[in-house]
Amino acid sequence: MIMTQSQPIALVSGATRGIGLAIAQGLARKGVKVLLGARNLQSGQKIATEISTPDAQVEAVELDTTNQATIDNLAVLISEKYGRLDILVNNAGISLDFYPDLSVREKLSRTLATNVVGTAALTDAMIPLLEKSAHGRIVNVSSVLASFTSRGQTDWIYKDVAMPTYQASKAALNSLTLSYAKLLADKNIKVNAICPGLTATDATNHYGDRTPDQAAKIAITYALLEDDGPTGTFANEDSALSW
Numbered sequence: 001m002i003m004t005q006s007q008p009i010a011l012v013s014g015a016t017r018g019i020g021l022a023i024a025q026g027l028a029r030k031g032v033k034v035l036l037g038a039r040n041l042q043s044g045q046k047i048a049t050e051i052s053t054p055d056a057q058v059e060a061v062e063l064d065t066t067n068q069a070t071i072d073n074l075a076v077l078i079s080e081k082y083g084r085l086d087i088l089v090n091n092a093g094i095s096l097d098f099y100p101d102l103s104v105r106e107k108l109s110r111t112l113a114t115n116v117v118g119t120a121a122l123t124d125a126m127i128p129l130l131e132k133s134a135h136g137r138i139v140n141v142s143s144v145l146a147s148f149t150s151r152g153q154t155d156w157i158y159k160d161v162a163m164p165t166y167q168a169s170k171a172a173l174n175s176l177t178l179s180y181a182k183l184l185a186d187k188n189i190k191v192n193a194i195c196p197g198l199t200a201t202d203a204t205n206h207y208g209d210r211t212p213d214q215a216a217k218i219a220i221t222y223a224l225l226e227d228d229g230p231t232g233t234f235a236n237e238d239s240a241l242s243w
C-alpha cells in the first residue's frame, strides 16, 4: 500500500463493467478514493453508489477516451476538486476482431483510437496531476496476447490466436508503457503494463470461469506499488511477462 498521509485518489477508465469495475471496487475496498470513468455519467453514478464503501465514496466521472473534451473537462474537475491524482488505471479497451462485418480499416482505426490514442491522450492530460502526487502510479491494462516473445514460442498456450487489430493495439500500448516509464522516471511516477488474464466479461462473451475480481488483483497490486517497486515492466499474476 502506498504510504501516504491523505487518502489516495485513483482514476479508472472504462469502469462501468467487467475488469474496470472490479478494479474500481477493489481499490475502493482498500480505502482509495476512486473516480469511476464512465461514458454514460448517469449509469456511472448508479454503479458508483452501489460500490461505495463507508471509508471510500466512489465518484462517477464522465470519460470517453476517444472524446478529448471529456478528457480535458475531467482534468479540470480533478485539478479543482482534488489538486492531484495518485493513480491512473488505463483500463478502457475494445476488441473488434470477431466482428466480420467491419473492414480491417474500421476495426484497426477504432481499436487504436480507444486502446492507444485514447490511452495516450488521457495519460498526457493526467500527467500534471500525477506530478503533484508523491507516489504517482500508472497501470496500463494490456494483454499477454501482445507479447512478441510469447508469440514466437511454439509451445505457448495461445500460439494459435490471431487477433490482428487487438494484438497490434496492445503491442502499441506496451510500447507506450516503456516510453512513459522513461519520460516519468525522475518524477516518481511508475508506469507498468499488466495482463489480467482471460476473463469472463462482455468482451469475451463471458468465456471461461475467471472472474473480473480475480483479474483485477494484478492491476490493484501495481496501482498500489511501494516507492521501491518497479517501473517499465509487464506482468501477470504469476510472473513478469516478456514484451
Ligand SMILES: NC(=O)c1ccc[n+]([C@@H]2O[C@H](COP(=O)([O-])OP(=O)(O)OC[C@H]3O[C@@H](n4cnc5c(N)ncnc54)[C@H](OP(=O)(O)O)[C@@H]3O)[C@@H](O)[C@H]2O)c1
Binding pocket: 013, 014, 015, 016, 017, 018, 019, 020, 037, 038, 039, 040, 063, 064, 065, 066, 091, 092, 093, 094, 095, 114, 118, 141, 142, 143, 144, 195, 196, 197, 198, 199, 200, 201, 202, 203, 204
Ligand atoms: N476480458 C479479458 O479476457 C481480457 C484479457 C486481457 C486484457 N483485457 C483488457 O482489459 C480491459 C477491460 O476489458 P473487459 O474484458 O473488462 O472489457 P468490457 O467488459 O468490454 O468492458 C470495457 C469497458 O471499457 C469501456 N470503454 C470502451 N470504450 C471506451 C472508451 N472509448 N472510453 C471509455 N471507456 C470505454 C466500457 O464502457 P461502456 O460500458 O460505456 O461500454 C466498459 O466499461 C481492456 O483493456 C481489455 O483489452 C481483457
